[in-house]
Amino acid sequence: MEISVTRAGSLKPHPDESQLGFGLxxxxxxxxxxxxxxxxxxxxxIEPYRPLAMDPAMMVxxxxxxxxxxxxxxxxxxxxxxxxxxxxxxxRINRSAPxxxxxxxxxxxxxxGLKQLIALEKDxxxxxxxxxxxxxxxxxxxDCCLGVRASHTYRLYIILSPVGPYFPEGFEPAKIWVSTEYxxxxxxxxxxxxTPANYAASLLAGEDARRAGYSQVLWLDGTERRYPExxxxxxxxxVMDGELITPPLAGSVLPGITRDSVLILARxxxxxxxxxxxxxxxxxxxxxxxxxxxxxGCGTAAVISPVGTLKYRDEDIRVxxxxxxxxxxxxxxxxxxxxxxxxxxPFGWMEPVxx
Ligand code: PLP
Ligand code: COI
Numbered sequence: 001m002e003i004s005v006t007r008a009g010s011l012k013p014h015p016d017e018s019q020l021g022f023g024l025x026x027x028x029x030x031x032x033x034x035x036x037x038x039x040x041x042x043x044x045x046i047e048p049y050r051p052l053a054m055d056p057a058m059m060v061x062x063x064x065x066x067x068x069x070x071x072x073x074x075x076x077x078x079x080x081x082x083x084x085x086x087x088x089x090x091x092r093i094n095r096s097a098p099x100x101x102x103x104x105x106x107x108x109x110x111x112x113g114l115k116q117l118i119a120l121e122k123d124x125x126x127x128x129x130x131x132x133x134x135x136x137x138x139x140x141x142x143d144c145c146l147g148v149r150a151s152h153t154y155r156l157y158i159i160l161s162p163v164g165p166y167f168p169e170g171f172e173p174a175k176i177w178v179s180t181e182y183x184x185x186x187x188x189x190x191x192x193x194x195t196p197a198n199y200a201a202s203l204l205a206g207e208d209a210r211r212a213g214y215s216q217v218l219w220l221d222g223t224e225r226r227y228p229e230x231x232x233x234x235x236x237x238x239v240m241d242g243e244l245i246t247p248p249l250a251g252s253v254l255p256g257i258t259r260d261s262v263l264i265l266a267r268x269x270x271x272x273x274x275x276x277x278x279x280x281x282x283x284x285x286x287x288x289x290x291x292x293x294x295x296x297g298c299g300t301a302a303v304i305s306p307v308g309t310l311k312y313r314d315e316d317i318r319v320x321x322x323x324x325x326x327x328x329x330x331x332x333x334x335x336x337x338x339x340x341x342x343x344x345x346p347f348g349w350m351e352p353v354x355x
Pocket of ligand 1: 070230231232233234235254255256257258259298299300301
């Protein structure tokens with residue numbers, strides 16, 4: 001299918017690369033494509049970035065039928081542009097979509113559209129340290145109907161945002177609030193899908209945590225509220241007795257591409273790794289006995305984010321002396337060296353954009 005291109009009449013000024021923050025600036029163009037039951041996905045096109053014309057009755061606004069993803073393009077030392085595991089991110093849209101009764105997308109077409117969009121926007125890929133071009137594909141239900149059912153029509157769009165680090169504290173160990181009051185996901189729910197409802201469910205706890213001086217929320221399982229599952233925008237990893245442990249993908253946790261990359265890297269170094277549930281009691285006991293060596297989160301936006309404090313019930317639990325641990329540091333450097341093209345990529349994760 002041919003992807004048509006309409007260029008913007010005027011281009012925006014570029015922001016200062018040292019002041020990007022996360023997700024605040026958007027490039028000049030976007031990718032759009034529509035779905036109709038008679039035509040399937042059709043009319044792929046690159047157009048000027050602009051507001052969507054939305055009927056107030058559009059179903060996504062009422063019932064939240066939507067899936068999205070998030071990945072990044074990086075500038076290498078030679079000035080080239082490369083994507084980190086784009087096929088896995090696009091494939092995840094197709095794992096999220098069925099849970100929301102959204103039709104599957106053509107993965108090859110989406111990758112081609114993405115690469116063409118990034119080639120057009122190549123000057124927006126920043127080169128300052130720790131910056132990248134964040135890619136946000138989004139699929140929304142576009143029928144105008146107040147009846148509760150799956151939409152028949154959809155819009156898929158991709159927008160691009162030059163970003164700096166997600167957390168202002170950077171690589172400093174974060175303070176995290178373990179939510180015992182609210183639940184993000186539960187067996188049979190939406191937790192494994194990247195869909196706005198999961199984030200909506202997390203906002204109140206996130207605000208409570210921020211007001212109390214914590215940067216994020218660690219969610220426990222929705223049934224027993226004993227087992228850590230993931231953090232608001234990242235998967236969680238523990239290093240205990242020399243083993244890297246992360247909760248299993250049992251349906252309520254997002255299958256993070258960074259999580260998978262962390263496991264591949266750590267296993268390639270011969271480090272024992274396990275995907276298993278760890279209860280809060282087991283964690284606290286290991287911490288008291290000095291066996292809980294590190295806690296860190298991992299995700300596209302968060303990269304590798306060390307955790308120095310866990311607030312659980314009324315206690316602030318200091319983990320690993322509140323310092324960045326050696327496993328988190330080694331993973332951070334290994335992962336970002338591959339992403340930014342400073343190291344060879346033995347896993348075939350990076351994909352060039354011909355710009
Ligand atoms: N868990 C949640 C809830 C997320 O929002 C993210 C971010 O995308 C992740 C985990 C990490 O996933 P990934 O590494 O694919 O970005
Ligand atoms: C990501 O890491 O891509 C995320 O989606 C996290 C957050 C910005 C929602």
